[in-house]
Amino acid sequence: MRRNAVKLATVAGALMIAAVAAVAARHAIAAASPIKIAIPAELSGSGASVGTLWRDGVELAISDLNAKGGILGHPLVGTVYDTQTNPSVSRAVILKALDGHPYAVLGPVYSGSIQVDEPLTQKARIAEIMGGEAANLTTMGDPYIFRTSLGQAQTVPPVVDYLVKDLHAKRVGMIWVNDDYGKGGHSIFLADAKKAGLKVVADISSEAGQVSFAPDLLKLRAAHVDAVFVYLHEEENARLLKGMRQMGLKVPVVGGTTLIDAQTMKLAGSDANGVVSFSGLASGSPLPAVQDFVRRFEARFHVHPDHNALKGYMAVWMVKAGTEKMGKLDAHGLAAALHGMTIDPKTQPGILLPMHIFPNGDIDNGGFLIVTKNNAQHVIRVVPPAM
Amino acid sequence: MTAVRQAGTLAGALGAILAAGLLAQGLAPYGVYLLSLWAVYTVAAIGLNLTLGYAGQISLAQAAFVGIGAYTTAILLPHGVPFGATLLAGAAISFALGVLLGFPALRVQGHYLAFVTLALTTLAFLVFRNESWLTGGVGGISHIARPAPFTSGRGYNLLCLGVLALVSFAVWWLLRSPWGRAFVALRENPVRAASLGVDVRAYTLLAFAIGAALGGVSGALYAPLVQYVEPSPFALAFSLSLLMMVVVGGSGSFLGPYVGALVAVLLPEWLRFLHDYYLVLYAALVILLLIAAPEGLVGLAAKGLRRRPQGHPAAEAKP
Numbered sequence: 037m038r039r040n041a042v043k044l045a046t047v048a049g050a051l052m053i054a055a056v057a058a059v060a061a062r063h064a065i066a067a068a069s070p071i072k073i074a075i076p077a078e079l080s081g082s083g084a085s086v087g088t089l090w091r092d093g094v095e096l097a098i099s100d101l102n103a104k105g106g107i108l109g110h111p112l113v114g115t116v117y118d119t120q121t122n123p124s125v126s127r128a129v130i131l132k133a134l135d136g137h138p139y140a141v142l143g144p145v146y147s148g149s150i151q152v153d154e155p156l157t158q159k160a161r162i163a164e165i166m167g168g169e170a171a172n173l174t175t176m177g178d179p180y181i182f183r184t185s186l187g188q189a190q191t192v193p194p195v196v197d198y199l200v201k202d203l204h205a206k207r208v209g210m211i212w213v214n215d216d217y218g219k220g221g222h223s224i225f226l227a228d229a230k231k232a233g234l235k236v237v238a239d240i241s242s243e244a245g246q247v248s249f250a251p252d253l254l255k256l257r258a259a260h261v262d263a264v265f266v267y268l269h270e271e272e273n274a275r276l277l278k279g280m281r282q283m284g285l286k287v288p289v290v291g292g293t294t295l296i297d298a299q300t301m302k303l304a305g306s307d308a309n310g311v312v313s314f315s316g317l318a319s320g321s322p323l324p325a326v327q328d329f330v331r332r333f334e335a336r337f338h339v340h341p342d343h344n345a346l347k348g349y350m351a352v353w354m355v356k357a358g359t360e361k362m363g364k365l366d367a368h369g370l371a372a373a374l375h376g377m378t379i380d381p382k383t384q385p386g387i388l389l390p391m392h393i394f395p396n397g398d399i400d401n402g403g404f405l406i407v408t409k410n411n412a413q414h415v416i417r418v419v420p421p422a423m
Numbered sequence: 424m425t426a427v428r429q430a431g432t433l434a435g436a437l438g439a440i441l442a443a444g445l446l447a448q449g450l451a452p453y454g455v456y457l458l459s460l461w462a463v464y465t466v467a468a469i470g471l472n473l474t475l476g477y478a479g480q481i482s483l484a485q486a487a488f489v490g491i492g493a494y495t496t497a498i499l500l501p502h503g504v505p506f507g508a509t510l511l512a513g514a515a516i517s518f519a520l521g522v523l524l525g526f527p528a529l530r531v532q533g534h535y536l537a538f539v540t541l542a543l544t545t546l547a548f549l550v551f552r553n554e555s556w557l558t559g560g561v562g563g564i565s566h567i568a569r570p571a572p573f574t575s576g577r578g579y580n581l582l583c584l585g586v587l588a589l590v591s592f593a594v595w596w597l598l599r600s601p602w603g604r605a606f607v608a609l610r611e612n613p614v615r616a617a618s619l620g621v622d623v624r625a626y627t628l629l630a631f632a633i634g635a636a637l638g639g640v641s642g643a644l645y646a647p648l649v650q651y652v653e654p655s656p657f658a659l660a661f662s663l664s665l666l667m668m669v670v671v672g673g674s675g676s677f678l679g680p681y682v683g684a685l686v687a688v689l690l691p692e693w694l695r696f697l698h699d700y701y702l703v704l705y706a707a708l709v710i711l712l713l714i715a716a717p718e719g720l721v722g723l724a725a726k727g728l729r730r731r732p733q734g735h736p737a738a739e740a741k742p
Contacts, residue, residue, distance in 0.1 A: 080702050082655075116698070122656060124460060124649045128692070131576075132453040151565045152651045172562060214552070216561040 070113040071106065071365065073098065073355070074133035076143045076153065081121030083146045086344050090145050090167050091116055092337045093348025096329075097386055107356045110365060119144050123152040134160050139367045141165070142351045145344060147173055147216050154178050163358070163371040165351040167344055171220045174397045180371045182354065182397040184347035186316040188220045188292075190398075194314040194405055194419055195265070195290050196228040202416075203288055205262035209238035211252055211276065212267040218242075221267035221292050229265075237261060246272055249279040257285055266291035266311075274303030281307045293318070298340055301411045308408050312416065316403040317350075317388055318343045320413035325381065325388045346388075353386035354379070354393075392421055432677040433595040439681055440588045447580045455576045456648075461688045462583035463644045466590050468668040468680035470637025473594065475666070476675035477603070478630030479610035481533060483662040484524065484540035487547035488517040488635045490657030492642020494551060497564040497652045506570035510586075510643035514636040521635025525628045544662050551654035563653030567646050583644050590637060595677065597633070606630050610675070671712060673719025682720045 075094050078087025098112045106112055115136065117129035126149035133141060134156060141157050144150060145167035154173075157164040158180045165182045166173070171189050174181060199205045210225060212218040218241070229236055238259035240252045253276075256264060264287055266276060273295050280289070289311045294300060296313045298320060315321070319330050319341050329349060333341040358373040359365060366373075379391045391401040402421035406413045443462070447455045471485045492513030499509040520543075528539040551558050558564070568574075573582040597603050605626045608616035617623050646652050664687060672683025690708065694701040716723035 079699070118695070118701075120702075123651055123653060124645070124656060127649050127651075128453060128456055128460065131451075131456050135451040135453050148563060148651070148653045148655065151563065151653075152649060155566060155650065170562070176565075214561070219555075219561050 068106070068110045069365075071110045071355075071359075072136060072138045073112055073114045073352070074117065074130075074136070074138035074141045074143075075114050076117045076119050076126065076129050076133060076141065076149070078121040078144055078146055078149070079116070079118035081119075083119075083121035083144075086145050086167075087119070087121070087143070089339070089342055089345040090143060090348040092333070092339075093341065093345035093350075094142050094352055096333055096336060096345075097349045097352035100386065101352060101356060107359050108363075108365065112352070114142075119146075119149045121146055121149070123148045127152045127156070130156050134162065137367075138162060139365065140355045140370060142348065142355070143167060145347075150181075151176075154181055157181070161368040161371070163355075163367075163374065165354055167347045167351075169220075170216050171224065178397070179375070182371075182374060182393065183399050184351045184354070185343065186400065186403060187398055188224050190400065191293055191314050191316065191403070192221060192224045193228050194403070195312070196225065196232050196234070198312060198314075198405060198416075199229075199234060199263055199265070199290060200232045203263050203290075205234060205288075207235050207237045207260065207262050209240065209256045209259050209261040209264040209287075210236055210267070211240045211242060211249070211256070211264060213244050213246075213269055213272060214241045215244050217269070217292075218267050225265055225267065238264075242268065242272065244269060244272070247275065249276045250283070252276075253279050253283050253285055256287075257283070261287055263288040263290060266295055268292070268294065270294050270297050270299035271303060273297075273300040274308070277304040277307040277311070288312070293343065296320070296406050296408050296413055297342060299342065301408055305411070309410065310407060312405065312407045314403055314405050314419065315413075316343070316401060317346050318404075318406075318413070319346060320406070321404060322413075322415055323388060325385065329388070350387055350391075353384050354391075357384045357387065390421060429595070429599060429677075433591065435678055436591045436595070436681055437588060440584050440591065444581060444584045447577060447584075452576045455580050457688055457692060459576075459580045459583045459648050461684050462580075462587040463641050463648060464665070464668065464688060465680050465684040466587055466644065467638050467641035467665055468672070468684050469590060469594055470634040470641070471665050472634075472669045472672075472674065472676075472680045473597075473606070473637070474631050474634035475669055476673075476679065477598065477606040477610060478627055478634075480529065480627060480631060481537040481666075482540045482631065482634065483537050483659065483666070484543040484547075485634070485638045485665045486657045486659065486661035487544045488521070488638025489642040489645060489661070489665075490547055490551055490652075490654075491517050491520065492639035492644075493646040493652045493657070494558055494564075494642070495639070496643040496646040497567050498557065500568060500570075500647070506643075506647070510640060513639035513643040515639075517639030517642075518632045518636035521632035522628060524635075525631040529624065529627050529631065541659065541662075544657075544659055548654050548658050551657060558652075558654070561654065563651055564646075565651045567650045567652070569647040569650070579648060583648065586640065586644060590640065594637075598677065602626070602629065607675075667709065671709060671719055673721030676719060676721040676725075679719050679721045686720070 077091040098114050102111050119126035130153040141164040147168045147170040150166050150168045158178045163180050169187055171187055212222040238256050291313050293315050295311050301308045357379045358370045361373045362369055374393050375395050377393050379387045381387045389401045391399055393399050400421040403419050405416040407416055443458045447458050467489050474480050474482045495513035496509040524543050569579050573579045605621045613623050668683030668687045671686050673679030691705045694705055
């Protein structure tokens with residue numbers, strides 16, 4: 037009887053110790069000092085739709101990582117700052133963010149805000165992993181700036197290649213939007229087209245928010261082009277494609293990544309059938325990991341994610357990969373750790389595709405040449421990363 | 424009594440600038456930057472207040488003049504031109520454009536004038552954006568250096584506040600001069616002003632051009648503060664924001680632009696804790712303010728001060 041009581045007490049003690057250990061383990065992550073992540077993003081103003089999805093992508097990744105124990109046992113805490121898509125406000129918020137000594141700055145997406153932030157993060161020696169795609173952002177010699185997607189200099193050449201090798205085009209037209217996105221794509225396309233021997237016989241600029249493309253399409257028709265290269269934003273893409281159908285203008289349409297974006301397909305409907313573009317990782321990419329991300333993103337935020345959400349998601353995983361490479365939390369060493377790194381999705385699943393980071397902050401994670409059909413993306417061919 | 428009150432308004436403005444300078448010494452870079460931005464916007468709003476509040480002309484071109492000042496400084500500074508010279512150049516170009524625009528534009532009044540000035544803002548935006556060889560186009564001009572010895576955040580804050588103090592004194596002097604009285608006479612009753620020998624067209628033009636020049640001064644301070652210029656901050660939205668600063672502060676009041684710029688710069692920052700809803704509440708507060716005090720915050724305060732002495736005798740009459 038006495039021996040039974042001792043046994044019972046021993047078992048009860050062991051259970052209590054196990055319970056305490058389990059609770060302690062659960063709370064260990066909360067006890068570790070948090071990793072502060074600053075998230076400056078365009079949450080109002082003209083860039084709101086882009087910046088909001090970037091922020092949501094970052095927040096989803098932070099939740100995912102915290103659920104798995106954070107980074108090196110430290111939980112991540114994100115603080116969001118609205119830049120209002122205004123460079124002067126962006127400078128204010130990045131100063132506010134840096135006053136809080138963040139471990140990394142994730143954002144913003146618009147190149148104007150990035151150019152304002154970049155000297156300040158560089159001075160503070162904090163890695164700025166941003167969503168900008170404009171070509172000049174990684175040519176400023178800043179060792180603390182990183183992309184999360186391919187730059188324009190990487191996405192345009194595969195489309196030019198398609199024009200020459202698949203469509204055998206000789207005379208092409210180009211319609212582009214006269215802002216930093218469109219101008220970057222315009223200059224790269226003209227240079228690449230010249231190198232490839234294509235003759236650009238119609239070079240048409242348009243305005244952001246332009247409602248009617250009828251005059252532009254008349255110019256295009258008069259130029260007798262073999263194909264048209266379109267470099268517009270999503271809504272303008274849809275208006276242009278609808279306008280082409282209404283005018284009966286039947287020429288192959290290729291263009292920038294936004295041309296095959298889910299938003300363009302949704303707005304243009306069947307008029308978007310058959311358009312071709314090159315895309316890095318996009319929400320329509322035929323990868324199980326991407327589709328799983330899309331499902332979870334939609335379940336949490338009740339909107340369909342685009343490539344900006346994916347970029348924000350991967351930015352957090354880049355922080356994790358760089359930190360684990362160092363084996364310690366070193367905010368000033370993170371940028372150096374990321375340079376030249378190749379991140380494998382087997383060890384960092386949120387990176388989704390193998391990613392190589394170049395010394396100037398550009399990345400290459402390959403991509404897909406895609407044609408749209410019935411509101412879906414279909415891969416023509418996979419373009420592997422050039423590592 | 425009026426002279427005392429006028430001296431009091433100048434003392435109030437200079438006191439606010441001094442307080443901002445002292446406050447900046449104890450603030451982190453974020454707070455220092457906001458105070459500098461307040462000074463820059465206040466200079467632009469003072470210019471618009473001259474045009475709108477004193478000469479009674481609605482202008483939507485102030486953002487364009489700020490942009491011209493900003494681009495002038497951003498373009499000239501890398502060529503070794505001293506900051507003082509770029510500031511004067513920006514002000515002179517804006518003044519000249521103000522005269523050139525004002526000469527034909529001031530034939531119309533009210534909302535017609537607003538549309539003409541809107542056209543200038545649009546035109547200036549297109550020049551900033553499309554003339555890439557000069558302005559850097561949509562990519563803008565980055566890494567704009569601050570003038571020595573004002574290279575640090577606190578140092579540049581002192582420069583911004585110093586220029587604001589100079590502008591405040593100059594405008595205070597101008598408003599006390601016969602020119603300032605003529606501006607007010609034009610606003611109150613142009614026909615009566617003309618019958619008293621005031622050259623309506625010349626004085627309206629002058630108010631418009633001086634307001635434009637102050638926009639240029641503001642822009643010259645803006646470029647090294649943000650250290651980056653691109654076309655989008657100088658579009659219509661900024662003109663409307665400056666107009667709001669003048670109206671919220673108190674159009675035609677000397678201290679109005681100081682208060683209005685404070686509301687525009689600081690209120691959204693204070694409300695950031697509301698996350699997704701902070702701009703909604705900011706807009707709602709501004710609308711409520713304009714309903715409650717159409718004469719602006721300075722007008723509301725003045726009304727409050729006027730009421731107080733009236734209340735005392737009644738209170739004292741009670742047993």
